[in-house]
Amino acid sequence: MPNNIQKEKSADSKKICVISVTSGKGGVGKTNIVANLAYLLSQMKKKTLIFDADCGLANIDLILGLTPKYNLYHVLTGEKTLKETIINGPGGIKILPSSSGIQELTSLSKGQKFALQDELNSLHSRPDFMLIDTSAGINENVMYFNMVAGDIIVVVTPEPTSLTDAYALIKVLYQRHAKKRFRLLVNMVKTEDEAKEVFIRMAQATNHFLNLSIEHLGYVLYDENLALAVKKQKLLAELYPGSPSMDCLRDIAVKLCQPSQEPEDHDGIIRFFN
Ligand SMILES: Nc1ncnc2c1ncn2[C@@H]1O[C@H](COP(=O)(O)OP(=O)(O)O)[C@@H](O)[C@H]1O
Ligand SMILES: [Mg+2]
Secondary structure, eight states: OHHHHHHHHHHHHOOOEEEEEEOSSSSSSHHHHHHHHHHHHHHTTOOEEEEEEOOSSSOHHHHTTOOOSOOHHHHHTTSSOHHHHOEEOGGGOEEEOOOTTOGGGGSOOHHHHHHHHHHHHTOSSOOSEEEEEEOSSSOHHHHHHHHHOSEEEEEEOSSHHHHHHHHHHHHHHHHTTOOOOOEEEEEEESSHHHHHHHHHHHHHHIIIIIOOOOEEEEEEEOOHHHHHHHHTTOOHHHHOTTSHHHHHHHHHHHHHHSOOOSOSOOTTOOBOOO
């Protein structure tokens, strides 16, 4: 008995690593990155919950061909508990489905936000990781999910508009919400060098105009297999685990499991590929 109590206690106090995956511009690959990273983390024996916070189209359940009965809306209205709403995805990942089309969700009230936090804290089987797939841009909801996250991954592509929009997002989170730590993930690159160039461009801008250093989390190669996987409503990680882009995602998953050595305040230093 005392052992059981001990176990319960340690499960309760276990820290959930909450990571938001966000972007200034839509269509940069957040949802696919979140889904594949969650799968890889689960393979690494880390319980992972995807919080689908994008109420728009092409959300997680759609790309995985899942048809959830309930979603975030039912949790917020108190009709269902979080436990009743969370569904199982491939490879043991858990998914809290979003509610596409439900307009009320585009801006949560304070009460709803607190209720959601309470529910998360009282989950019986707490995850190791919670990956939040946010929508793009700088609306109030995106800000909220980035605020509650301990870590923010900003996804960009080499496209100039993706960079300018990501810069605008970082600027708002830093200046208005005092967020200081941003990990850049450069998606859809042809080479590692291209990713480095994109990162340097972004880091120079944040350093110069905001006096803020950002971190290079990693890059993901452009991969035609990804579109094939999406068409089949399967994960790239399941269908093409040997794809070069999967090696990139694996490196990122490993990095996420490493405890951060960096102090919050590391102004002036650009951390690059370390
Ligand atoms: N590394 C990549 N290589 C090729 N296509 C990609 C890659 N990442 C994402 N895509 C494609 O880009 C599109 C948008 O991806 P998605 O994950 O829905 O973006 P977001 O969630 O940011 O809107 C999808 O059609 C997806 O297949
Ligand atoms: Mg998406």
